[in-house]
Amino acid sequence: MEKVLSGKPVATLLDKATARLIAEYGLVPQMLLIQVGSDPASAYYVQSIIKHGTKLGCKTTLKQLPESTSEKELLDFIYAANADPTIHGIMIQKPLPKHISDNSINFSINPDKDLDCLHPINLGKIVIEADGLLPCTPAAVYYLMRYYQIDPIGKNLVILGRSSVVGKPMANILLWKKAFTNATVTVCHSKTSYLKDITSNADILIAAIGRGNFVSSDMVKENVILLDVGINEIINDEGIAKYVGDIDYNSCLDKAMAITPVPGGIGRITTSVLFLNLIQACLTQLGVNKTVDEIITFIFNANHEDN
Numbered sequence: 324m325e326k327v328l329s330g331k332p333v334a335t336l337l338d339k340a341t342a343r344l345i346a347e348y349g350l351v352p353q354m355l356l357i358q359v360g361s362d363p364a365s366a367y368y369v370q371s372i373i374k375h376g377t378k379l380g381c382k383t384t385l386k387q388l389p390e391s392t393s394e395k396e397l398l399d400f401i402y403a404a405n406a407d408p409t410i411h412g413i414m415i416q417k418p419l420p421k422h423i424s425d426n427s428i429n430f431s432i433n434p435d436k437d438l439d440c441l442h443p444i445n446l447g448k449i450v451i452e453a454d455g456l457l458p459c460t461p462a463a464v465y466y467l468m469r470y471y472q473i474d475p476i477g478k479n480l481v482i483l484g485r486s487s488v489v490g491k492p493m494a495n496i497l498l499w500k501k502a503f504t505n506a507t508v509t510v511c512h513s514k515t516s517y518l519k520d521i522t523s524n525a526d527i528l529i530a531a532i533g534r535g536n537f538v539s540s541d542m543v544k545e546n547v548i549l550l551d552v553g554i555n556e557i558i559n560d561e562g563i564a565k566y567v568g569d570i571d572y573n574s575c576l577d578k579a580m581a582i583t584p585v586p587g588g589i590g591r592i593t594t595s596v597l598f599l600n601l602i603q604a605c606l607t608q609l610g611v612n613k614t615v616d617e618i619i620t621f622i623f624n625a626n627h628e629d630n
């Protein structure tokens with residue numbers, strides 16, 4: 324296994340699978356991307372999603388709503404998109420303004436069009452290992468593990484962070500009984516005591532806490548595998564903004580068996596999963612149900628056929 328686990332080949336593989344499914348089924352997939360407010364980081368991400376989709380032959384319709392949008396206005400908008408047969412997937416850019424309840428919005432999305440797996444039905448399917456859409460970031464980690472043959476079976480796997488979009492669904496996926504799961508999972512959060520004792524025992528550590536360079540080399544053991552979900556903006560000594568992960572890459576590099584970089588690691592894969600989810604949603608709406616295993620087989624066969 325490579326020491327630095329780039330997300331690029333994994334993203335390329337997913338994009339290849341997406342393009343093949345579009346061609347094979349003659350799809351005209353359309354995503355509705357909703358952004359409320361004008362957070363600059365969100366605006367940047369939204370533009371990169373649109374560009375990526377165009378490259379893959381998917382249409383992305385952006386609906387930008389003002390910060391003052393009420394919860395009811397947003398809900399009405401989502402209900403209209405749920406009923407529109409030309410929209411196959413809905414992605415709502417987070418964070419939402421504070422006056423809008425995440426839960427109300429998550430409950431309102433048609434589960435078949437719920438591209439980031441926010442609806443409780445989709446989260447529940449992950450818990451019971453039923454087929455369905457996978458949340459983009461945890462799926463990006465899972466596909467990276469499969470690509471680099473990181474099998475967590477029997478391993479002590481620690482996740483830092485318990486959010487509903489990353490930490491909790493990640494833990495549930497890695498508790499599955501499929502290939503490249505079966506981990507023994509510990510989930511830590513801001514109230515965890517003796518954090519360093521727990522992280523120091525991890526064979527595989529997944530960090531998703533939103534604290535730049537938080538995990539230092541003294542918190543991990545030799546030959547650990549470090550998977551960094553964090554994307555944090557920091558201003559360097561020259562006053563220039565740059566992005567770092569939750570893991571202190573430079574201090575941990577020597578000690579780790581393998582580590583994902585930031586940028587260029589997990590984050591590089593997430594947008595590709597989003598479009599793969601759009602295709603899966605589009606197929607479901609056409610009455611073609613693909614199981615998680617079928618999608619995975621399709622992705623990894625696409626690789627072998629080209630090699």
Ligand SMILES: NC(=O)c1ccc[n+]([C@@H]2O[C@H](COP(=O)([O-])OP(=O)(O)OC[C@H]3O[C@@H](n4cnc5c(N)ncnc54)[C@H](OP(=O)(O)O)[C@@H]3O)[C@@H](O)[C@H]2O)c1
Binds near residue numbers: 484488511532591593
């Ligand atoms: N790569 C991607 O595509 C992608 C996608 C989504 C998010 N992200 C990044 O991933 C990171 C996490 O995102 P998120 O949405 O999950 O964040 P979040 O909703 O803010 O959740 C952060 C989690 O980390 C825990 N935490 C915070 N400080 C901690 C500490 N000192 N020790 C232990 N646990 C701590 C929190 O604990 P409590 O629950 O106790 O508050 C919470 O569970 C962010 O950097 C975000 O930018 C990346």
